[in-house]
Amino acid sequence: MSVVDNIALGFSVAVTPQNFLYCLAGAFLGTLVGVFPGLGPVTTIAMLLPFTFKLPAVASLIMLSGIYYGAHHSGSTTAVMLNMPGEPTSVVICIDGHPMARQGRAGPALAIAALASFFAGCVAVVIIAFFSPPLASVGLMFGPADYASLIVMALVTASALSSESLITTTAMAALGVLLGTVGTDVNSGTIRFDFGRSALDDGVSFVAAAVGLFAFADVITHVGALHERVPLSAKITGLLPTRADLKASTPAILRGTAIGSAFGILPGTGPLISSFASYVMERQLAKDPSRFGKGAIEGVAGPEAANNAAALTHFIPMLTLGIPAGAANALLMGALIIQGIAPGPLLIEQHADLFWGVVASMWIGNLMLLVLNLPLVGIWVRLLAIPYRVLYPAVLVFCCIGVYSVSNATFDLYLAAVFAFAGFIFKQLDCSPAPLILGLVLGPMLEENTRRALLLSRGDFTVFLTEPISLAMLILAVVLVFVFSRSAFRDRQARLANP
Amino acid sequence: MRLRIGDARRLTSGLLFLTIGGFGMIYGARYRMGSATHMGPGYFPFAVAALIALLGAVSAATSLRTEIGQVEGPEGGRGPIQWHIVPLLCILAGVVAFGLLIEHAGLVLAIAAVVILGCYQRLLTRPLEVLAIGLVLIAIAVALFIHGLGMPWHAFPA
Numbered sequence: 001m002s003v004v005d006n007i008a009l010g011f012s013v014a015v016t017p018q019n020f021l022y023c024l025a026g027a028f029l030g031t032l033v034g035v036f037p038g039l040g041p042v043t044t045i046a047m048l049l050p051f052t053f054k055l056p057a058v059a060s061l062i063m064l065s066g067i068y069y070g071a072h073h074s075g076s077t078t079a080v081m082l083n084m085p086g087e088p089t090s091v092v093i094c095i096d097g098h099p100m101a102r103q104g105r106a107g108p109a110l111a112i113a114a115l116a117s118f119f120a121g122c123v124a125v126v127i128i129a130f131f132s133p134p135l136a137s138v139g140l141m142f143g144p145a146d147y148a149s150l151i152v153m154a155l156v157t158a159s160a161l162s163s164e165s166l167i168t169t170t171a172m173a174a175l176g177v178l179l180g181t182v183g184t185d186v187n188s189g190t191i192r193f194d195f196g197r198s199a200l201d202d203g204v205s206f207v208a209a210a211v212g213l214f215a216f217a218d219v220i221t222h223v224g225a226l227h228e229r230v231p232l233s234a235k236i237t238g239l240l241p242t243r244a245d246l247k248a249s250t251p252a253i254l255r256g257t258a259i260g261s262a263f264g265i266l267p268g269t270g271p272l273i274s275s276f277a278s279y280v281m282e283r284q285l286a287k288d289p290s291r292f293g294k295g296a297i298e299g300v301a302g303p304e305a306a307n308n309a310a311a312l313t314h315f316i317p318m319l320t321l322g323i324p325a326g327a328a329n330a331l332l333m334g335a336l337i338i339q340g341i342a343p344g345p346l347l348i349e350q351h352a353d354l355f356w357g358v359v360a361s362m363w364i365g366n367l368m369l370l371v372l373n374l375p376l377v378g379i380w381v382r383l384l385a386i387p388y389r390v391l392y393p394a395v396l397v398f399c400c401i402g403v404y405s406v407s408n409a410t411f412d413l414y415l416a417a418v419f420a421f422a423g424f425i426f427k428q429l430d431c432s433p434a435p436l437i438l439g440l441v442l443g444p445m446l447e448e449n450t451r452r453a454l455l456l457s458r459g460d461f462t463v464f465l466t467e468p469i470s471l472a473m474l475i476l477a478v479v480l481v482f483v484f485s486r487s488a489f490r491d492r493q494a495r496l497a498n499p
Numbered sequence: 500m501r502l503r504i505g506d507a508r509r510l511t512s513g514l515l516f517l518t519i520g521g522f523g524m525i526y527g528a529r530y531r532m533g534s535a536t537h538m539g540p541g542y543f544p545f546a547v548a549a550l551i552a553l554l555g556a557v558s559a560a561t562s563l564r565t566e567i568g569q570v571e572g573p574e575g576g577r578g579p580i581q582w583h584i585v586p587l588l589c590i591l592a593g594v595v596a597f598g599l600l601i602e603h604a605g606l607v608l609a610i611a612a613v614v615i616l617g618c619y620q621r622l623l624t625r626p627l628e629v630l631a632i633g634l635v636l637i638a639i640a641v642a643l644f645i646h647g648l649g650m651p652w653h654a655f656p657a
Contacts, residue, residue, distance in 0.1 A: 050644060050648060054648060165558065168512055171516045171555060177547050178519075185540040190539075192530055193544070220586050224583025389618075389621070396590065396594070396614075400609070400613055401644060408651070410602060413597055417591045417594040420594065424587055430509075450538075454535050454536060455536055459535035461535065
């Protein structure tokens with residue numbers, strides 16, 4: 001089937017009234033919940049999970065993706081209006097978005113962010129449509145050694161991209177892999193690390209882990225330091241960007257989309273690095289770099305486009321190889337597995353309606369976001385005025401419900417409490433929990449493939465270096481670590497030079 | 500010469516990883532190891548735990564080494580570790596209470612427990628606000644999850 005036929009199939013799935021409604025509901029709810037300060041995509045997905053369980057697989061994935069990109073998009077609203085990144089990826093948007101808001105130009109900043117997101121979304125959907133099938137056929141050629149090295153690369157990249165020390169983040173990823181071995185060993189049937197609790201036989205619930213490490217740990221830290229938030233000083237006066245804004249933003253959006261799409265395909269990267277790279281690039285290319293940090297519109301347009309392009313193109317490695325990028329993506333993949341859909345090279349072939357339906361729905365969803373966000377921006381902004389002390393009890397309640405709803409197991413709530421405690425400690429020790437979640441989701445796959453690879457090579461560890469694809473993955477991992485740790489090093493140097 | 504801890508966080512997290520890795524190796528030693536060709540259930544977790552312990556040891560050791568050269572503040576610019584003991588305990592207790600109550604006492608009481616424990620600071624100073632938050636959340640949750648989505652949960656004690 002040609003790409004056109006596939007896209008036609010996708011739209012025929014996505015525009016059925018039911019699926020269209022779920023796409024709309026997902027994008028709307030994702031935006032609504034994600035706009036609240038302190039609620040990033042991970043928390044948003046976890047809170048909204050119960051709404052997707054009872055749906056058929058296609059509708060469920062359509063709605064989950066809607067929640068995912070809706071939450072990614074709305075983070076920028078919080079960043080612009082409050083100078084508060086709702087999620088790490090919008091940190092970059094704060095740098096120039098908030099100064100724009102203080103200059104009374106919040107409207108144009110939000111409008112440009114919405115347009116940048118939409119444009120990047122359209123391009124990303126086309127890239128997904130064209131790149132996924134070839135990548136899936138490459139994935140089919142992967143042997144166990146190749147898969148194991150690919151997973152190692154994804155984990156190492158995710159670790160190298162965090163701002164903390166590489167050793168610490170790698171240890172967090174390894175800890176996730178170790179937690180992933182909890183439960184029944186598929187090869188021998190031995191139950192491992194169950195501490196006498198039969199509730200752990202099926203392994204550690206990653207929803208409980210994600211909610212504990214991200215949502216609950218955040219609430220504990222915020223409530224502990226509870227001071228009333230900065231009042232909403234910026235007002236929205238007009239939405240329309242000026243001609244000069246559009247002229248300055250267009251190349252930034254194009255470049256941001258290119259950067260985001262390129263990084264998005266690499267497993268393990270996560271959208272933060274894309275928006276950061278785009279920001280650095282815009283500042284380098286600007287005729288007058290001193291405007292940056294004081295409300296340069298390119299500093300909003302580029303990173304926002306990069307963020308959304310990466311968030312969507314992450315679906316390529318996730319759906320075709322089963323390798324998620326970043327914590328929110330991992331949670332999304334986990335939700336798919338709960339639904340009985342195993343992402344991997346065979347997904348496109350075996351579930352063509354699902355894959356193409358989701359791709360088409362992403363385009364529709366991004367259009368809906370644009371249509372919804374421009375007129376509704378006033379309502380979103382009013383939501384920001386809700387004080388945190390009113391908001392966080394709702395976060396606690398809906399997260400508890402989300403964790404419990406996965407398998408109606410009270411044990412998962414106790415587990416989430418344990419993870420909340422751990423997450424609080426990790427936060428205090430500057431250990432980012434994102435690599436841990438990725439390790440937890442990828443751990444079982446890593447073990448399975450490592451064991452199979454070594455069985456085939458009769459225990460010869462050099463198999464990871466002699467298989468060409470595997471070697472390429474490992475080399476790529478080393479290169480990425482080198483590049484990213486060096487650029488991080490340079491950043492530190494720069495910060496020392498002019499604080 | 501006085502010994503100063505250059506990076507207390509790195510040292511603590513390194514020791515934490517060393518402990519976790521060590522525990523994983525000791526606890527995991529009870530599972531059959533097998534060989535690299537025919538790995539038993541214990542092989543892979545033991546290797547990963549050993550890696551965690553190693554990374555922890557390296558991290559802790561390097562944090563000690565940097566301390567000698569470091570002259571600035573003992574916490575590398577950030578304030579000391581903030582414990583937030585009361586919110587930590589109250590919120591953890593809220594989550595656990597939800598788990599204890601949801602099956603038999605029902606959703607309404609489970610949510611009430613989370614809200615009461617979560618809003619511990621305002622229980623006496625702003626009781627009406629806490630009551631309002633609780634009632635609204637209970638109404639939304641019961642309407643959405645029990646009536647809307649048809650989750651097989653009780654609203655009230657069965």
